[in-house]
Amino acid sequence: MSKIVVDPRKRPRQRRSEATVDAILEAAARILESDGLDALTTNAVADRAGVSVGSLYQYFPGKTALLAELIRRERGALVRRIAATAAKPASNLEADVAAFIDAAVAHQLTRPALARALDFLEPTLPLDAESSTLNANLADIVSAFLMRHGVTAPEQAARDLIALTKGMVDAAGMTGETDHAGLSSRVTRAAVGYLLR
Amino acid sequence: MSKIVVDPRKRPRQRRSEATVDAILEAAARILESDGLDALTTNAVADRAGVSVGSLYQYFPGKTALLAELIRRERGALVRRIAATAAKPASNLEADVAAFIDAAVAHQLTRPALARALDFLEPTLPLDAESSTLNANLADIVSAFLMRHGVTAPEQAARDLIALTKGMVDAAGMTGETDHAGLSSRVTRAAVGYLLR
């Protein structure tokens, strides 16, 4: 690997190209889910996507870029979801926290294995500016929300709550738990306990 | 890789051999800490340990076995620490939970980068019986403790608390946090909140 490149080679504008990119990303996602990172080779992804390696490299300059884009999309979806939740506050700390966590749990439980794999993968990738921004956005949204509610050290609290949620949800996913409501309420208990004690 | 083998080739009984094994494991740990999993090749480990690859393979049948042993030792130390804490209960739920978490935080903050790397690595390794047992032990200790205090669904609660702690401590370590007491008290707040709400 000469140099690690994270940006996609080009932002496809043709409809056909978009479909190809989507197929490649979806293939990568499925391999991650079923066989883990070690099985995710560029050849395996191309095979699964029904294209050749050559085509893959047409759209992604390397394996890292492929993974980065996957994370970007996933994280983007989560951030949008959380942002939407933040947009309609109940002005009651506990209810709002519950709503946030519900959104996060719903997101992570949609494709638990994928979400987990990407959570573990993320810290190992050299994040480009856009992905870092997405993460900062998430922390900022939560932090701003906490500050509005008069929580002390809102930034640290935001980091802690995100970490706590990630930890619990990833672990639950690993044991095959699918009870969205139950998990959500347990995480909320911990989060509210953190905030109100 | 022909077949994944997890057991060490032999349990060294000679003093010299023990030293070699320790050197190899420590070298692997340091590489994990400083450069991550990708940099952990058998050659790199042997180099850093001051032995040749040949010697490495004398003691470990493969890279996987090396990592498995590293996890075994780390996990063993943590479990012993937690077990020791469990042995002297204060018979007050909150104080006992705080003691558990303090022990866990102390353990994870000793070598944060290593602890994190192994936490992430563990789910990707085919665990042998001994390691699985260690993890079960940890959950069992916490679960038995919770049951004694009349907590409902103690097994689920144990899993949740372990996950919550792991998530928060790993994240804190990643941001370079070293304030043991502060972190410990924040995690305890979340844990007690989970239990008492």
Added chain:
DNA sequence: GTCTATAAGCAGATAGAC
């Protein structure tokens, strides 16, 4: 027991035909 040298295999990446 430990070393050096090397075999074997594979992943990432590219060139060039169509």
Added chain:
DNA sequence: GTCTATCTGCTTATAGAC
């Protein structure tokens, strides 16, 4: 734009000398 074929480099693992 996409494919096939191929190259290069690296990693795991072993053989055989000392």
